[in-house]
Amino acid sequence: MPQMNMVQAINDALRLEMARDPRVVIMGEDVGKVGGVFRVTAGLFDEFGDERVIDTPLSEGGIIGAAVGMALYGMVPIPEIQFSDFIFPAYDQIVSELAKYRYRSGGEYPCNMVIRTPVGGGIRGGHYHSQHPESLFIHVAGLKVVCPSNPHDAKGLLLASIRDPDPVLFFEPKRIYRAAKGDVPEGDYTVPLGSAAVTREGRHVTVLAYGAMLYECLDAAAKAAEQGVEAEVIDLRTLWPVDIDTIIASVKKTGRLVVVHEAPKTGGFAGELISLVCEKAFYHLEAPPARVTGFDTPFPYTLEMEYLPLSHRILPALLNTAKA
Amino acid sequence: MIAAAVTRTEEAPNDTIVRVLREDGSLDPAHDPKLEIDEVVHLYRHMVETRIIDERLVTLQRQGRIGFHIGSLGEEAAIIGSAFAMRQQDWLFPCYREFGAALLRGFKLQRFIDNMFGNANDPVKGRQMPDHYTCKEAHWGSISSPIGTQMTQAVGFAWGAKIEKKALATLVYFGDGSTSSSEFHNAMNFAGVFKTPSIFFCRNNGWAISVPVERQTASRTFAEKGVAYGVPGVRVDGNDLFAVIAVTRDAIRRCEAGEGPTLIEALTYRMGGHSTSDDPNRYRAADEVKPWVDRDPIERIRRYLERNKAWDDNLEEALREDVDKRFREAVTAAESTEPPSLASMFEDVYKKMPWHLEEQRDELLAGPRAPKAH
Numbered sequence: 227m228p229q230m231n232m233v234q235a236i237n238d239a240l241r242l243e244m245a246r247d248p249r250v251v252i253m254g255e256d257v258g259k260v261g262g263v264f265r266v267t268a269g270l271f272d273e274f275g276d277e278r279v280i281d282t283p284l285s286e287g288g289i290i291g292a293a294v295g296m297a298l299y300g301m302v303p304i305p306e307i308q309f310s311d312f313i314f315p316a317y318d319q320i321v322s323e324l325a326k327y328r329y330r331s332g333g334e335y336p337c338n339m340v341i342r343t344p345v346g347g348g349i350r351g352g353h354y355h356s357q358h359p360e361s362l363f364i365h366v367a368g369l370k371v372v373c374p375s376n377p378h379d380a381k382g383l384l385l386a387s388i389r390d391p392d393p394v395l396f397f398e399p400k401r402i403y404r405a406a407k408g409d410v411p412e413g414d415y416t417v418p419l420g421s422a423a424v425t426r427e428g429r430h431v432t433v434l435a436y437g438a439m440l441y442e443c444l445d446a447a448a449k450a451a452e453q454g455v456e457a458e459v460i461d462l463r464t465l466w467p468v469d470i471d472t473i474i475a476s477v478k479k480t481g482r483l484v485v486v487h488e489a490p491k492t493g494g495f496a497g498e499l500i501s502l503v504c505e506k507a508f509y510h511l512e513a514p515p516a517r518v519t520g521f522d523t524p525f526p527y528t529l530e531m532e533y534l535p536l537s538h539r540i541l542p543a544l545l546n547t548a549k550a
Numbered sequence: 551m552i553a554a555a556v557t558r559t560e561e562a563p564n565d566t567i568v569r570v571l572r573e574d575g576s577l578d579p580a581h582d583p584k585l586e587i588d589e590v591v592h593l594y595r596h597m598v599e600t601r602i603i604d605e606r607l608v609t610l611q612r613q614g615r616i617g618f619h620i621g622s623l624g625e626e627a628a629i630i631g632s633a634f635a636m637r638q639q640d641w642l643f644p645c646y647r648e649f650g651a652a653l654l655r656g657f658k659l660q661r662f663i664d665n666m667f668g669n670a671n672d673p674v675k676g677r678q679m680p681d682h683y684t685c686k687e688a689h690w691g692s693i694s695s696p697i698g699t700q701m702t703q704a705v706g707f708a709w710g711a712k713i714e715k716k717a718l719a720t721l722v723y724f725g726d727g728s729t730s731s732s733e734f735h736n737a738m739n740f741a742g743v744f745k746t747p748s749i750f751f752c753r754n755n756g757w758a759i760s761v762p763v764e765r766q767t768a769s770r771t772f773a774e775k776g777v778a779y780g781v782p783g784v785r786v787d788g789n790d791l792f793a794v795i796a797v798t799r800d801a802i803r804r805c806e807a808g809e810g811p812t813l814i815e816a817l818t819y820r821m822g823g824h825s826t827s828d829d830p831n832r833y834r835a836a837d838e839v840k841p842w843v844d845r846d847p848i849e850r851i852r853r854y855l856e857r858n859k860a861w862d863d864n865l866e867e868a869l870r871e872d873v874d875k876r877f878r879e880a881v882t883a884a885e886s887t888e889p890p891s892l893a894s895m896f897e898d899v900y901k902k903m904p905w906h907l908e909e910q911r912d913e914l915l916a917g918p919r920a921p922k923a924h
């Protein structure tokens with residue numbers, strides 16, 4: 227099996243699906259000749275031409291609005307937003323239009339498309355190149371939200387997302403674009419949306435994470451194990467609709483819960499996950515659930531490593547929750 | 551009134567480009583802003599300083615000492631000329647490529663370099679990327695990465711002044727790609743409707759990262775985009791310092807006379823990459839750059855000054871040494887300055903820190919420290 231990094235795996239999925247399905251088009255800023263600022267679409271312009279890999283004007287609202295129209299027509303657009311921080315000019319099109327079209331048209335108009343966008347910090351990008359805005363989209367009825375943590379899943383989840391009949395927001399953690407490497411099967415396969423992966427088994431505390439923070443959790447879990455605390459680390463993979471069964475089964479086993487994400491704490495996804503667990507497994511909990519997250523400040527530049535919930539902040543949360 | 555200004559639809563297809571500095575070094579009297587020779591020397595110094603700092607910052611980035619830089623190579627006349635034309639009471643709303651204009655308006659070199667290092671003396675306290683500084687004293691806005699956001703704000707600022715009957719104008723910088731953003735259309739429309747004393751300064755430098763102007767617009771020119779909004783547009787040779795000053799002053803006169811906004815399209819060229827993260831060889835042919843080397847705005851002014859016996863090699867060398875020395879001193883000072891304090895991360899989110907931020911700050915201060923930054 228070939229070894230790939232995240233960028234290569236995503237590129238592989240795009241190439242495969244473009245060859246398989248002539249309705250698929252890629253569109254965005256700099257996606258053509260340059261292959262995107264992170265080179266994720268590299269080579270596709272040469273292979274498929276400028277009618278299928280389209281450099282657009284600099285307008286996120288234009289890109290998403292036009293993609294919605296293409297999807298209504300019957301194409302499968304894969305727009306790229308260069309950084310998820312720049313998705314907000316398109317927020318109205320995503321929230322009011324893309325997410326609602328099927329519902330408000332009584333099911334007549336589906337919007338089959340995938341918005342790809344890099345997320346997250348730790349790359350010296352400062353506030354406007356580091357945000358992790360998933361909770362703002364999870365709150366929107368009608369969207370599916372995905373965030374892979376490794377090349378294998380990235381390819382399989384992207385293929386599943388493109389073939390999914392609903393709009394999917396596909397967040398790519400840029401901190402691990404090149405750092406996360408692994409075996410990626412050649413050819414076609416999918417990782418079903420809505421299925422989490424138990425990345426490390428354990429019996430004392432359940433840890434929920436996704437994207438780049440998964441590695442920080444695995445690191446903290448390894449250190450916790452040295453102190454006799456066995457953490458079960460779950461990679462959510464699809465953030466919404468989340469794999470509730472896997473989460474509840476794990477919490478029933480461990481009785482304890484820690485949720486980790488980079489985004490600010492207040493109104494973040496961790497709060498929602500903890501609520502879900504309280505609703506469905508409250509009497510199995512043996513300790514208050516904990517959140518390890520970014521702070522309720524804009525993402526900083528110089529102090530980004532203090533802002534991110536890295537393993538040095540996750541470890542005490544694991545130990546405290548396990549012992550509480 | 552500039553002859554080339556496009557004011558009405560029937561006049562729209564007007565490709566005239568305002569130029570003042572002729573090939574032979576003489577000035578076209580029709581638009582000559584009549585600068586004193588000392589003023590030209592002053593501006594030349596700033597243009598050279600801007601270019602040297604640009605080069606040095608790229609080197610620092612390559613050495614891994616700063617994270618990023620986004621420069622103005624080739625666009626110095628457009629940037630310095632327009633900022634110089636603005637009066638002291640006027641305000642500038644920057645894009646991200648105009649540090650030369652900020653320095654000209656009194657932003658301290660040391661503070662700029664502190665921003666490049668994101669240290670404790672950085673005017674924005676290490677919170678934003680390099681080149682995202684602010685300086686209220688210099689009547690300079692705060693820089694945001696998302697494209698276009700400053701345009702409507704510049705209009706609103708000018709509008710406020712108009713309502714309060716304060717005589718000032720605003721100038722907003724943006725690139726050709728930014729004219730595709732919805733903010734451009736919002737800003738032009740508001741400015742046109744409310745006749746705000748504002749100047750739209752489009753640096754048409756040919757590229758928006760890898761996307762050429764033909765992919766941003768099907769208009770023949772950017773200047774003519776004003777027509778639909780009732781905003782006169784003018785095209786100017788952006789590599790001609792004199793011409794840029796002339797058209798900007800003309801736009802200020804229109805603001806003063808209550809005639810409202812002007813859209814200036816400065817034709818220039820982004821001679822370098824988009825930023826230190828970009829490699830232009832991937833998308834543009836090397837020979838595209840060549841003709842622009844001959845139109846280098848700095849060389850043109852140097853030739854003009856030499857012809858007027860106001861400049862020579864000795865002065866040039868002294869200038870370069872001076873900039874180099876000041877730059878090196880600023881870098882040394884910036885590099886030996888502490889990073890911002892941990893607690894500062896929680897300040898300025900609100901004027902008064904609410905309980906949840908106090909709690910999170912105390913938690914961070916009490917907890918374990920992150921491993922040394924990458």
Ligand SMILES: Cc1ncc(C[n+]2csc(CCOP(=O)(O)OP(=O)(O)O)c2C)c(N)n1
Pocket residue numbers: 255284286308312315647695696697724725726727728729753755757758759820824
């Ligand atoms: C809303 C938004 N989308 C995308 C980007 C990424 N981006 C940064 S600069 C740039 C190109 C800007 O081109 P232009 O407006 O012509 O200005 P120039 O850089 O040429 O001066 C892009 C696409 C961004 N900063 N903001």
